[in-house]
Amino acid sequence: MKEVYLDNNATTRVADEARDAMLPYLTELYGNPSSMHLFGGQIHRKIEEARAEAASLINAEPEEIIFTSCGTESDNTAVMSALETGRKRHIITTRVEHPAVLNFCKAMSRRGFDITTLPVDKLGRIDLLNLERSITENTAVVSIMYANNESGVIFPIEKICEIVKSKGVIMHTDAVQAVGKIPVDVKKLPVDMMSISGHKIHSPKGIGALYVRKGIRFSPYIIGGHQERGRRSGTENVASIIAFGKACGLAKDNLGIENTKVTNLRDRLEKGLLSACPDARVNGDTENRLPNTSNISFEYVEGEAILLRLNEYNICASSGSACTSGSLEPSHVLRAMGVPFTAIHGSIRFSLSRYTTDEEIGLVLQKMPEIIRDLRALSPFGRES
């Protein structure tokens, strides 16, 4: 039974084209791009082609792209660079950031930096006035995500950047979930640094990129040799960089599909589930949302139980329930949005990709209401309208 994979905000399948592009670099083309001989030198040129493709996806210049190991490294590097290149000691972020930013900021807090974590409203939106008021003369960096991984809510990043830049503060955005799903153009967006992750856009895991606007002072996080112009040392993950470049090209070509076919499938899934399952609600601002994401709470049932029942049909999704987290605490994003505990426990995130098919959505629409009914019948709180 083939999997119905609706957990693309966690990771994506590697595109065939990206896999094919990387294979020679795992076999015969194994040279070190830093070597002086031609065997290695030719690989260096391929890396630069990949860089140009990655830059093109966000309308940046190739020299503004630093290859990293992942989105987390990009996030950590960006915030640390902003702190290292100045003397200011205040960071502003939000309560719904990915742990790559949130936990890094907490670590910085333990080192004596001041952190402001902005709240969100019940739809997962931040208050721009509150952001503006929070910026002080001591603010070194504002790090606010482009789109949220759990709710799919897209922040008004242009307005956020305008506010932050008007105060002369460095602006970083974790755009891991946004890039490749919606148009992102750094020529129009006054952002200083932007994190991108490969495995969210159908390239392998272990490759990411950090966009650093030309002219922005930068301090490397990983220090060593001259790779990436000394901005990120370490021998390049060549095969993954090649695959990433290819995946960026594919993502750019498929942006239209993300915003039509994927959106339509997501909407069909969401409407179908809401009409078939009573006491279900969508979490987050549905007006400003990634085209592929739907976060739905099914009251009176628990998320892990739903996921394991879906697993019987090889349907993959994720949940903000505490029982899936390894701790006893449910999703920090849904909590920050004030979603009641009763709804968080039964929250399921469906995240689609351009590989999602109509048949797959049909299967979920067929099985999910039955699963919810069964679990509610088993629950002391369950009820059917």
Next chain:
Amino acid sequence: MWEYTEKVKKLFLQPKNTGEIENPDAVGEIGSLICGDALKLTLKIDRKTDRIIDAKFQTFGCASAIASSSALTELIKGKTVDEALKVTNKDIAEYLGGLPREKMHCSVMGQEALEAAVADYRGEARPEADEGEMVCKCFGVTDQKIRRAIKENGLRTVEDITNFTKAGGGCGECIPRIADILLEVSGVKAASPKKAMTNIKKIAMIQEVIEKEIRPRLQADGGDIELIDVQGNRVIIALRGMCTECKMSGITIGDINKTLKELISDELVVEAQ
């Protein structure tokens, strides 16, 4: 994904004894929607022999909660009430071929639901229901429950107490107290009783203490307080109303500082805007 045994998976997917007995002789309810798991156990008992003729359950919770509930009903059916009471959470976990350590509280929930049902059957108050000191406010866990879990399961760490009872799994405020109880009961000193507090938790706790402890006191004198910001351990506040021009405001701020230190963390420092 958790590593569940085949027995857990089977009893989750095909649970036995589900539903509710009509006109039951005993009902035991444990947990809540807010806590994330709840179990309602209904029993049919032969009052002449005290034997459990039938047991059914309804569970809101994860796979291990559902499987634990099903296991409980299988373990107690046919037993007398006294025999059933000897079934422990360890028996439930063993019946399932084991549970992930983090999910042991599901087996404890089964044991407690049975005890609640038996108390209902006997017309007694539910053991431990409201007795003792409320240690974990997030999950409503008393010191008695913690003490019992330590003794019955030989727990040696705060983390395991959380795994078995959920206590300390929310805001973490009660972790130092749990460490004290662990020391009292088993003589084990927890390595690091204080859990690092996140800023979000810290702010939430400060707001709660202001709301419940500080504001009512100030309002009684015509004053008020506003939390302006929390920067690291600096709590920036503004006094309002009658407190604004009060010559004793220094003492008031000192008192606020003392309250926040006592109830949240010694490291907090209150500053007036």
